[in-house]
Amino acid sequence: MPQQISTDIPNCHLQFAQEEDIPLILGFIRSLAEYEKMADEVVATEKLLKEKLFGEQQYAEVLLAFYDEEAVGFALFFHSFSTFEGRPGIYLEDLFVKPEFRGKGIGTALLKSLAQLTIERDCARLEWSVLNWNTPAIDFYDSLDAKPLDEWTTYRLTGEALQKLASF
Template structure:
């Protein structure tokens, strides 16, 4: 079985959209998927891309993806890579594709002089947690995620 990781191109948008929906289904969050595919395409492949996507293939067939973007560490004084989503289709799990996707991102982080590669994982997702730990990932237990969205974001932004 041949594993290949390649940068996504605009023509991959329907594939990316379907993989995002499959990820949401796996995470029991399909009800949270609200993107408009055309807007997603603009944000990924338009004049100012906000994120990058790589496609993971097995024997030339797309079986997974990683969507990521740069963040910045003020303490390190360097950028990092934040992995927003990583997904491998159930039938391709155990093939090494997930590790290949993460290894690709780690190599990009090194190439781009990043201080780190980081992501979130759902606390109930034991298979993924075990997999990530086996790669040397560690929990950031001292940090709590905060979010402002929807009406609260509009309210807060309206005060600027």
């Protein structure tokens, strides 16, 4: 059984995901995509998650949140690297708590645990992105004193554009 990470919330604990949690992780990914109105963009499969999260090369880690033993949220993250700091960072790719469990402090518990992990691993920072329209998330992050980096614009290459550049 995975080690449980206690929280300040009664009946709530966190734990690192194990391979047997893949269906649960994929379910959270799909729920998040539905919330973000991007359900048609999910191409992840259990097979892909097994290979990329628990295979020979592990590209990311997942923290799961449980409330009364029910899985209610997750945080998927990976290490980045700051050349200016000369140290790694943690990048939070996705954070999701089931709607009926929001407002109980579970999202804060996940972020607090990631902040502690960031410090334990001697990382320089904890970063993430949020969709501009997601005001509930923005308000939540603002309440934690997280600061938006308005001077940066995210760029992305995927699909044909990625293939085109790779073969240039």
